[in-house]
Amino acid sequence: MLAYEVRGLTKVYQDNIVANNNLSFDIQCGEFFGLLGPNGAGKTTLVRQLMGLSEPSSGQIKLFGELLTGSTIDRIPWYVSYIPQRLGAVADLTADEALRVTGTLRGMDYNRAVKQAAELIDEFQLGYLGKRRIGQMSGGEQRLVALCMGLMASRPIMILDEPTNDLDPSYRKQVWEKLKEINQTRNTTIILVTHNVLEAEKVLQRVGIINKGEIQAMGTVGALKAQIDQRVRIDVRLKAESRDYVSLAFLRDLKDIEARTLSSQEVLLLVPRSAIQQVVDQVISNVGLMYVEDLKIVTPTLEDVYLQLGGGEKLERGA
């Protein structure tokens, strides 16, 4: 069964700003779906439309087969958990109050809401926040509280907008693990917007890349990787003192590789898999190991997919 069916979805704001242009796609029940795209691509507008928070200019959305119209959008919160990026409405509540209130507003019994709130606060080690109000917390702390609010009174679908923004690496890891766990154990359909492409790659089953309001690519991570340049990337960074002693001119003579000089000390090589060993040997013998600061061999990642198919040309940016 499909969780969401989106057909011809278009959103045009005042002044003819097109946020979404004729989007059509499905999201299966139990999927872990990621929406990637640069700032202003139309991702947040799309998730707001999936939540009924923004009215489509044209097109339609079905949730579990039911067309979302003026009279049925009120049912969305019974099936979908969504916590907006801003927590202004609950800014004066403490973390445990916000979790409890969110749970009971979603229909939980008071005692069950208190219990689940305590469990989540314990799991994410948020007890130290004590009686601090959400409005007084750091951006990362607010993100974690928002995630916990989203987890209250589990819903079949969870929509998250940039859930790992502002989080430190250990918390980011914990958030991804938690989302993966609820997707696998509770079969919760997860739809998330993120810029954290490298981390998301480990958990996302399917990805939609959106830019300028249009879907540039959609498919499983593996299928999308197969669509882009399959050459391996070798990033070479030389030490600063190499400037007077090393020339990279030899790279021009290597066959079947594409070399791009990013700076006087950085070069990027696109190499067929069969030539990796040969190229690495050539680099080290010509440059000298003592002058190599860093050398990385990178196979195509979801980030490459994102940048090549949706977010711009990574190689030219030298990212």
Add this chain to the structure above:
Amino acid sequence: MKEGRDELRNPDMPARALAIKPPDFPSAVRHWWRAYENLLFIRWANIRNEWYFGVIVGMLFPIAIMIFMKFSGSTTDPATGLYVASGNAVMSLVMGPMQSLCNDMAWGRQRNDLDYFAALPVTKLQVTLAYATVSGIFIIPAMLFSIGIGSWWFGFPVKWNPVIIPVMLLASLSMAGLGVMAGVYARGIHQANMFNSAVMLVVVFLSPVLIPYENLPGFLQVASRLLPTSYAAAALRGSLSGMPMPEILRYLGLLLAFTAGFLYLGTKRLDWRID
């Protein structure tokens, strides 16, 4: 676009998802009330650290008006005193929740704060009532203070009638829906404030809340019938001065009609969605 999704299908999901349904009667009533309580709590949390400040400020305006009326020599007898004091009380009761809702809705929409409510199974009416209730509760001290000080200062006797409780309740809700509507139409908090000031001017200077009905020019006498504050003031005066119950009930009925009408229009116009 390639979509190798067959491996993603989850046969257990639809049954579990569709098992969740909005509650039917009577649990829907319990859910409604529980949601209302929680919304009240959220609104209370917004002001719990400075509630006393709001109460004190709420008393300042009625006191200022009474001082003005006393020292300007325009209030010379107990009957006029009752008129002024009850008019003051009505100003607080009606304008407080209306202004508060107008600002909250305008501010909430401007900053997308209402998304939180929109993403939960709560109604606009519940949010409106919860916000109006908390505002109304914190206006009651100002209202009682206004009557108490007025009675002591202007020498009018107070005949408390229990009907004052529904009068207070309906008076405080009578323009709540109008506040929501104004907050929805305002482009931001600044426009909302301008609207509040304009309504205050109309109610203070152009309606029979502080000015006796007989003193108003004919067109304002007619126009005042379109304002719930006129009936709230009449009902409050009646419940403090021994007015016959049928007459008070008539005013209450009109207040109820204004309350229901404005709440209907306000919640109908309140779109969580801002595009």
